[in-house]
Amino acid sequence: MRNSLVGNGRTFRPWIIVLVAMNAFLLTAVATLLFSQSVATAENPTVTPRGDLAADERATIELFRNARESVVFISTRQRVADFWSRNVYSVPRGSGSGLVWDDAGHILTNYHVIEGASEAQIQLADGREFSASLVGASPEHDLAVLRIGGAGFRAPGRVPIGTSEDLLVGQNVFAIGNPFGLDWTLTKGIVSALDRSLPNEGGPDIRNLIQTDAAINPGNSGGPLLDSAGRLIGINTAIYSPSGASAGIGFAVPIDTVMRVVPQLIADGRYTRPTLGIESDENINDRLKRASGVQGVFVLRVEPGSVAARAGLSAAQRTRRGVVPGDIITALNGEPVTRVGDLLARLDDFRVGQSVEVTLLRGGDERKARLELEPGG
The missing domain is CATH 2.40.10.10 (Trypsin-like serine proteases)
Known part of the structure; x- marks a missing residue:
């Protein structure tokens, strides 16, 4: 039995050698096939010509x-x-x-x-x-x-001035600036809303702002907002963002406001606001509104000799029982006003010397007065 087993083992050895050789051949063939496939996939693809840019792309490039x-x-x-x-x-x-x-x-x-x-x-x-x-x-x-400063300045081509009076929600706008210090960046969006207001602590609200979803980030401030014709329609000023980065809500000072303010800054170094010759305070005004239930701007002081004084406006009086309201301004040219900042901002839509109609409430009686705006301090 032992010799038979030995003999069978000797008989199988040539077949083993043949199987090993066949496996080696198959492995070599597979490796060759894989290598040839990898070499084939490494070939450079053919570059497809792009063709002409779209008309709107060419217009945007030219605008920038x-x-x-x-x-x-x-x-x-x-x-x-x-x-x-x-x-x-x-x-x-x-x-x-x-x-x-x-x-x-x-x-x-x-x-x-x-x-x-x-x-x-x-x-x-x-x-x-x-x-x-x-x-x-x-x-x-x-x-x-x-x-x-310096004699070496040579002005480059200037951006043509447009108007913000006829802007429409939905039209394309373009912002250029330096967001996060990234020089001369162009972003595109639309006019998202018009006549937005931002509170200005201690002063009049910043009114008539253009709202846009064109990406505006820190560093864009002061850069131009352009319409699709390349005209200046606003100056980028602020964003609404909890994180400090663009959240798709940016604001720009409209060019019509810029054109009213900038010439005065260049000529006089300051902007002279039109005024009625009265004083009020936002915090005190809020308290008086809550106490009285009347929505308006409470006149707290009338400047002696002012247009308000000549028109007979009466200021609030402090007594032992508290503050007795005088005149309360509830509307300007028929448009309601409820905050001091709102009143000041609405006055800023006019020029010194122009007349406005003021709606007043005193002791429950309403009257109207026409006042000529004076230069403010």
Whole structure:
């Protein structure tokens, strides 16, 4: 039995050798096939010609090329004094965007871009840098005008001025600026809403703002908002965002407001607001509204000799029993007003010397008075 088993084992050895050889052959064939397939997939694909750009793409590219040269990058610094050494240092404060306004070197930007700064540096799209000085500012409109110093300034092509009066919700708009310091960025969106207002602590609301979903981020402030014709229709000013980044809700100061404010800033260094010659306070006004149930602006003081004084407006009086309301302004030119900021902002739609109709409530009796607006302080 032992010899038989040994003999059978010797008989199987040639077949084993044959099987091993066949397996080796199969493995080699499979490897060759896989290698040839991998080599085939490594070949470069054929590039397909793109063809002509779409008409709207060509228009957007041309718009950016035409406007880019007029947009500037603004960096600001602030002087601080060391308490112990009394040395004065200049430290970076912030940055933003701006727009070349005229050939005299005036640069338009937002007030909050340069607020608190002691120095400003302007970089043009061609790389040239200039120091700038403050010409004038209007915090109530979040607008400021700088001027480039030095004889080497040559104004690039300026953006044509449009109008914001006939804007429509849904039309295309384009924003150019330097978001997060990323130079000369173009974003596209639509007009999402018109006549928006933002509260302005301690002053009139910023009114008539354009709302857009064009991406606006920190650093875009002061840059232009353009319509599809490449015309300037607004100055990007703010975003609504819990995170501080674009959430699709941005705001721009309309060009019609800019055209009313900027010439005064250049000529006088300040904007003269039209006024009725009265004073009020938002916090006190809120308390009086809650106590009386009347919605309006309570006149707390009448300037002696003002148009309000000549028209016989009466201010609230403080007595032992509390405050006795005088005149309460409930409407301006037929439009209701309920907040001090709203009244001041509505007055800003007019010019000094123009007349407005004021609706007054005193002791439950309503009357109207026409007042000529005076220059404010």
